[in-house]
Amino acid sequence: MSHEYVPEIATDREGNEHVVQGWQGDFYGGKLGFWMFMLTEVLMFGAMFLVLAYYNTLHPQDFIDASASLNRWLGGTNTVILLVSALTMGLGLLKMRVGDVKGAKLMIWATILLAAVFLIIKGFEWTAEYNHGIFLMHDKLLVGTENSLPFGQKLFFGMYFTMTGLHGFHIIIGIGLMLWLLKRINAGKVSQDHHILYWNIALYWDIVHLIWVFVFPYFYMIGAGGVTGGH
Amino acid sequence: MDTNTIDYKKERAGYYKVLIGLLLLTAVTFIQPHLFMTESNFLAQMLIAVLKAWMILMYYMHLKGEKLIIWMVWFALSIVLVFFIIVIGIDVANFNNAAGSYITSAPNAN
């Protein structure tokens, strides 16, 4: 790809010239493509929310009880962490667009750091739940034992681990993408004029955040009213 | 989107403003169950989430002014919405034979 792309010109019958959009260097096309990819994420999580809502309708009280037993303060902290990381990501992109490569890299590192903290907190949370006997294939989530939770709660936690797990998986991928982005920046492949990759990874990070915006209240907050919450 | 004509200061300020908005909404999330709409907690929480999502989409994800993409996002969202209306609103809401079915009225284990 060493040689520069020269846009083609098409000429109509009056002799007017029209610039042809090639696939190379098509910033808007790249963005459009990535948005479409994100729509598939919306449908994927949309379908999982559908499953969640399905059982929520069948077992409303169980869902509230189960939600009430989650640790809202850890969840809330993670929400704030993701909020701030979305900011650092955005600021980094902004810096890149005005040519401040160093600042941009710093911001990416900050985002990675925040993402790691998010995962660590998540880890604490899951461990605590494990110790309370709530984990996949474990104690209270097994069926037919003395400790078994009622169906509604079991389904709630099943989806909780699936969805937060998948969300966590997205965070891990995001960290990988950011490390790769740093490498591309160092190699000079991503720059002020050519930052579609950066742009798209920033979008990716935002959608990871966006998913959390719904995951968080659905799991942590629906049981917050009236009943005493927390551990 | 033009890369060359951006006002760094203005955009940065924009980012911070949105952040503050989001943080505020997060705080509201926490106080809502004790403050207002306590009867329809679920609805309140989802409304706040939608508000937050809207801010992220428009400002962080730069959707403002992107006609084509906004149209696509609406399209995808309305499809998801239809799934919800049909499956939850129509099918589950009219669940046949709930009383005799195990999955809806199982004996609690404890």
Next chain:
Amino acid sequence: MSKTYFDETHCAIGHPKSTFMQWMLTVDHKRIGLMYAAVMFTFFFVAVFTALLMRFELFAPGQQFIDGPTFNQAFTLHGVIMIFLFIIPGIPAIFGNIVMPLMIGAKDVSFPRLNWATFWLYILGCCVALASLFIGEGVADTGWTFYAPYSLNTDTNVIMALTAAFILGFASILTGLNFLVTIHRLRAPGMTFFKMPLFVWGIYATAWIQLLATPVIGITLILAVMEKYFGIGIFDPSKGGDPVLFQHLFWIYSHPAVYLMILPAFGIMSEIIPTFSRKEIFGYRTIALSSASIAGIGYLVWGHHLYTSGMSDVAKSVFSFLTFFVAIPTGVKFYDWIATMYQGKIVLSTPMIWGLGTIITFAIGGITGITITMIGVDIHLQDTYYSVAHFHYAILGGVVFLMFAGMHYWFPLITGKMYKETHAKAAFYIQFVGFNLLWFPMFIAGWYGMPRRYFDYLPEFQIYHQVSFYGALIFVSGLIYMFWTFYRGWTKGEPSGTNPWNATTLEWHMPSSPPPLENHSKVPYVDFNPYEYHHGEPVVKFNYETMQRID
């Protein structure tokens, strides 16, 4: 010719010298399309083989050659290959890749390297599916629908089949994404949406379904895997899950998927009819918009597969009502095609007779679809051979037939050669007769109550199965004959020239046939409609050096 990208080899990685590696690494949409064709064609014969195996087994009641479990694996393999490996990627991956960019005057798709990666993802999916044949308990025996809880209980390789379907689904999403961006961004200057050929409209509508329905099946399969390994309880009734929810999620994708198959096929029909009627198409806009509305309504009707599953009665009525509205735009398309023929000059070349044959068979397939969307009637016919016959008429007599029509139509474009028309026509008639013999008796058997997925049946049904068996033999011999004709055409055929059919769309305005590496020598300016004929001759003519209009 201006050099615009990469180098002569157009490869994703490096500049390999050997022709073989150049093909393997190619980003050229035409080559990728051809490779898809080669692979699908291979799998296709595996599926045809299992189909024949089933027909042999069903020749008489009682066990003939294979036992029940093997039969169950046979129809699963048949269904999975036909649906996920062959017909869903089918027309978009082959003709979408080969001709869609040519039709809009683009040099390639928007993300050529992604296109290349998608192809290999598809191959990976195929390999996983194949591997499940040989590992452990063998290929899944759940039917292509993977209904829970059976799929959670059986010890055959369901997980591998699900993984394969997931990977293939992903490949499908990426193809759709690529085409959508291509159609939005890379149309030649002047070509507005309503100046696009109708095949491009078909691909466009399809791509939206690929993009927005496939993720649902993806996540469903993931949930099934989570269920199997971690017992989260979503679909397993003993853990409180509801098997009917699985059916909802499955059909939320798989119903739109049937329109994903048929829409590009309708696109092919809309190319063929005006070309061989030498006349501008009747109702261009209604055809284009009906593709879009079929795709849209197609999202709302999945429940017609659940009429007897235990879904609530209210939901049944709603789904039935909505389903009827798919028939309207489809009917409009049919009437528009027929109206195009009115006062035309109809050339009955092979692609045209395939097209006209399909109007008959798909009309039967579609109308019997209407039968089973009348809820009461479906309560009787659900999961009988009536519905099996319906979808073979729709898929085989609709999608596959139109794919064959497309193969005959674009054969000269792709190979630069011409097959022998007499042979090709004979092959059509054999297949047409064979096909109707194969599937029509099954409507009757279904009405009398012959359930599907039965490896043995009550003696009453023998006569229908036997007629069907002979039909299958005739059909497959016609099929082989057709491929032999293609093969002869490719190796020994006469050169065809660039525009043997007197067609109007851009893919026929090439400097050479087959088209050169970067397609049109220059990008044309499009200020004309796709099917402009005057007195039976294409209106628009080009100087192939400069791509300037010279008419």
Next chain:
Amino acid sequence: MSNKLEGFSTSASTFNADLDFAFWLHIWLSVGLFLSVVVPMIYFAWKYNANKVKNEDIGKVTHNTTLEILWTLIPVAIMMLFFYYGNTTMKMFRTMPAEAQSLVINVEGSKWKWKYTYPANASGHVHEVGGVYKKPVMNDDGSIKEHGTMGISALYVPKDTNIILKMTAPLSDVLHSYYIPAFRTKQDVVPGRETTLWFNANRVGSYDVECAEYCGADHAYMYSKVVVMEKADYEAWYNSNKGDTPKGDFPKDGKSLYASNGCASCHSIDSDTILVGPGLKGIGAKYDSEYLANALTNPDKDVPEGFYPGIMPTFKFSDEDLKNIVKYMETGK
């Protein structure tokens, strides 16, 4: 009890007339729609064939508003008619009669047999019938060599009475579907859910029942019969206290239990061949009776190596039956 296979095209319930009317109305209108497409197509292909048309005569019509409106609105009207008939027939199938005026029978579908439990009769006896279907064996001339089990595994119902079936499947089982072609009705049987089906048969006779939802190896053999009897005959049987079926003896020894509960489709009794579950040859020597009884009532507890839990259904037997079947496994008698 005869094992003649019958009852497909027959019309034997109150549903048939309405449903068949809806179907044939649809078919004839559809033939019309089909012809409205295919006849002009063939006519045009002949009339405007290339060798008859001069280039100058090619027409230019690309729009005709009247026609376009017609071929949108007429199909819409026809579709609404179809919807109406589809929906009313669905209502007919799905509107359950009042339970007080009907006979409610519980149905359990499991791999691969149907079982029917009747409400207790006046003396408190509960009839339980049903079981696995075995095909009759035919001679070459079509006469019956060996009777199958159709007769004894059937559902017995009185004529001209509303029958409600409350159906479910064991939790560890899979989907089935109860399909009576002669009554034009079917309904899936879903583990964990209760589904219902009703009918009112108006002709004495016996009609085939098939499983119409794929359920594994013996899906194609999950038959049963509905036997419609005169009310008086039915009452006489129902009020008797024998566990027999009205039309034949239903033996209760271990061997018959083994056959009618479908064990044979998964276990070979006299060899080590693995069908679905392990072969049971010599099983009595390996385990004590308690273990064997447990293997039936709680199969997921001790799963032999190489097999998975969740495949073998959980059985509920009366103590006596359980003793008999365990004895059969141990001794072959």
